[in-house]
Amino acid sequence: MTKPLDGIKILEWAVWYAGPGATMYLGDMGAEIIKIEQPKIGDPSRGLTTMEGMSTGSTSAERSFPYVAMNRNKKCITLDVTKPKGQEIVYKLIPKFDVFLQNFRQSVRDRAKLDYNTLSKYNPNLIYANVSALGPDGPDSWRRGNDYVGQARSGFMTSMTGIVGKPATVGGAVADHMTSIITVSGVLAALLARERLGIGQEIDTSITGSMVALQHVRLTNTFHYEQEIVRADRQQIVNPLTNHYQCKGGKWIGFCILAAGVVWPDFCKAVGIENLEKDPRFENSKVRAEHSRELIDILDQVFLTKTRDEWVKIIGEYHRIMFAAVNEGIEVASDPQIVENNYICEYEQPPFGNIKSTAFPVKFHESPIGVQCPSPEFGQNTEEILIEMGGYSWDDIAQFKEEGIID
Structure with missing residues (x-):
């Protein structure tokens, strides 16, 4: 049965969780996701050995459980985008994609020549989604950041002060994941705008902005009454x-x-x-x-x-x-109300076997969504993508490997 986003292609150049979580869910909806990873390095979450103070029990430096938890529905291509030939490959691929999603800072994407102004020359209808820590504008827009920074800067850490007596974070990368959900909304709206108005465009989401939005009720009342509204003991x-x-x-x-x-x-x-x-x-x-x-x-x-x-x-x-x-x-995972509504999904994920994860909690009655494929091995689909989508030959691939453009 057709899924809502069948036929939509997304090229992801992103690491960790804020951003990759968005493409994971868009993949549940049927989009084809190609993930770019840097040769020899990859997404740092592949090598994560601890999480919330607990060992991840990684069986491979290439595919830790925290990585697979955020990267289902994707194919993986290794590509050194710091080199001109790697950039040229992206330029050749990008006309075939509807969305380019990335979570690197402006200075990084400018150096890699993978900014919106560059890529939109090759695909004027492209939806280009930026995910940042603090937002695209303002005095700190250039700063690095992550889940913790978003919880702190948005005021979210102080929401529990009345209970624990001091600022506290909520674990499980909740800010990163909230950002991914907000990014899903932004990408879907941009795709609809393209269909209705015939325009491609750049969109921006951020961890901080997403966590501000999450606190709509608390912050709106705090601003109005001019006093902190925190959860009481x-x-x-x-x-x-x-x-x-x-x-x-x-x-x-x-x-x-x-x-x-x-x-x-x-x-x-x-x-x-x-x-x-x-x-x-x-x-x-x-x-x-x-x-x-x-x-x-x-x-x-x-x-x-x-x-x-x-x-x-x-x-x-x-x-x-x-x-x-x-x-x-x-x-x-065993609550019957949650199970019956398919809020938890199960799928086969090498090398871990059958795993359970959260599903996108929207039910489409005529075009049901669900997991398409498990997370990829490092560079698993590089040759396939270069040949089928890029039109490159095996000789080209051998040359790319020799020059360190791909693994």
Whole structure:
């Protein structure tokens, strides 16, 4: 069955996660992705040996698990774009592509002569997507940056100050991945503009800008009220019905009951505290706010009497109560709601066997999306691409190898 982006070709010149994550998802949608990697060096994530302080258990310097996790759906060509012959190969290939995505700084792409002004001469309809740390303009646009820099500069690190007492990052490259999702939106909009208006164009996304956008509600209210809005410690939350509680066995359950005045009677019945429904300290939202710490302390003890799964079954009978089990990461892949909606994908990935990863969480009813192929070995498709797309001969390829243009 045809996928939404069948026929779209994307040439990626990018490393790490902010950017490669975008092409990974565009590949799920059917786009053909060719990834350029520097000979002898490659994408640095291929050799990543630790992540969040944990060993990656790499079986090969060419394909570590952090690399394969972000590079499915791609073919790989090694190409030394610092040399004129390598640049000429890109110039010969680029007319066959709809999108060129890169995440190097302006000075790097200028030196490589792979900037938008150069490539658009060979393909005026090209969508050229830049992914940077801090944005294309401003006094610091030239600086290097990464996930951590984006979390810091955007103010995201301070959003948890009320809980941990100091700035803190969220792990798992969340800023890099948010940037990739924003980049997907930008590329799709640019492709639509080309179809409707007949124009190619350069677009820019950044890690910092993506993390600012992610905080729309928090930052918009912070700007309006001119005071920091941060997540409070759970013991100090004003509405105890928008809180999470530890259950017997150590797992947690979370609630977000905004219409607490209406749902309070149901909540009392569900958790077995009917005696508190008319208690003067808790009978309405105003007094519950005044005595929130007392109610939180009571609920802390109540929820410890049953396991999380037992509470989920009991509370699930009350349809007006908004709640969820607080899943640990390892539990997500087996949560039936997540599995049934295909938010997790499974595919065969050498040399790791069958692996699970996150899918692009949009369901296309008439043109379903999904993984096309596993991540490539280093330079796996170099000869194929040069011959089939570049029109080069085997003699040309032998000469490129001799000159170090390709591996």
